[in-house]
Amino acid sequence: MDKNYLTPEESFTIITKAISNFKTNYKESAQIFLLWGWILTIACFAQFIILKILRSKEAYAQIGLYSIANWVVLILIGFIIQFFILRKIDKEKKVRSYLEGYLKSLWIVSIGSYLVAAIICIKLAIEPLPIILLIAGIGTTTTGLLLRFRPLAIGGIAFFIFSIATTFVSGEYLNLFAGAAIIFGQLIPGYLLKSAKE
Amino acid sequence: MYKDLDPLLHSQLRLAIVSMLVISEKVEFAHIKEQTNAAAGNISIQVKNLQEAGYIKVEKTFKNNYPKTMLSITDKGVKAFEDYVNDLKKYISPK
Numbered sequence: 001m002d003k004n005y006l007t008p009e010e011s012f013t014i015i016t017k018a019i020s021n022f023k024t025n026y027k028e029s030a031q032i033f034l035l036w037g038w039i040l041t042i043a044c045f046a047q048f049i050i051l052k053i054l055r056s057k058e059a060y061a062q063i064g065l066y067s068i069a070n071w072v073v074l075i076l077i078g079f080i081i082q083f084f085i086l087r088k089i090d091k092e093k094k095v096r097s098y099l100e101g102y103l104k105s106l107w108i109v110s111i112g113s114y115l116v117a118a119i120i121c122i123k124l125a126i127e128p129l130p131i132i133l134l135i136a137g138i139g140t141t142t143t144g145l146l147l148r149f150r151p152l153a154i155g156g157i158a159f160f161i162f163s164i165a166t167t168f169v170s171g172e173y174l175n176l177f178a179g180a181a182i183i184f185g186q187l188i189p190g191y192l193l194k195s196a197k198e
Numbered sequence: 199m200y201k202d203l204d205p206l207l208h209s210q211l212r213l214a215i216v217s218m219l220v221i222s223e224k225v226e227f228a229h230i231k232e233q234t235n236a237a238a239g240n241i242s243i244q245v246k247n248l249q250e251a252g253y254i255k256v257e258k259t260f261k262n263n264y265p266k267t268m269l270s271i272t273d274k275g276v277k278a279f280e281d282y283v284n285d286l287k288k289y290i291s292p293k
């Protein structure tokens with residue numbers, strides 16, 4: 001492939017071919033989506049079980065400790081697995097798209113927003129879950145729209161619906177709602193993304 | 199013939215390389231080789247020409263103890279590509 005005297009038509013053909021061969025790798029995004037989908041679903045259902053069992057035993061003093069341990073341990077496991085997945089992806093990656101950079105920025109801002117929301121809710125003594133699900137909805141819907149993958153955008157809308165729905169629920173059942181929100185908003189679209197053709 | 203066209207981009211291999219870089223943040227040398235079916239030596243020469251013109255950046259790292267070369271386009275390269283495409287349009291649909 002080495003030709004220096006091109007016609008304008010040939011030049012356009014080269015440009016068009018290079019652009020049309022470019023493919024967004026859905027499967028890499030799906031791995032991270034599924035990882036956090038499972039981690040957070042397990043954490044939500046585990047939290048429900050902790051609250052249900054300890055409340056029935058009237059072991060109130062231990063609820064806080066077990067709750068923090070549940071979330072911290074699972075999220076830590078999530079970050080460790082994510083580190084190895086990203087390292088493997090990075091080693092195999094031959095093309096890094098602009099879209100990946102946008103998505104990375106979007107989710108870094110979303111994680112920052114989760115932390116800010118948690119601090120605000122603790123300070124105001126209000127339930128953080130509706131706001132957390134709202135932020136998840138923003139991140140997931142935007143990711144779906146950027147990837148032009150409709151199931152993920154619909155999953156994001158599911159987060160918005162669950163965000164409103166959780167305001168009608170209280171106590172340990174909030175965790176069941178959050179778990180269901182992650183299944184509909186993240187796990188199902190994540191598996192669809194994984195099986196999608198590039 | 200086609201005097202207005204940037205001679206650096208008006209070459210089959212260099213144009214293919216720059217077109218790939220315009221739509222991606224970073225592209226590995228091996229990917230360019232796969233997509234263009236050109237010889238590694240030839241690609242290296244064209245990459246060097248584009249780098250010397252300030253159109254692309256070359257970043258060398260290691261992958262499993264093997265050298266990994268990542269290429270990316272510069273602002274100057276994007277501008278040159280845009281100008282090249284606009285100049286091409288004049289030849290295809292002259293006013």
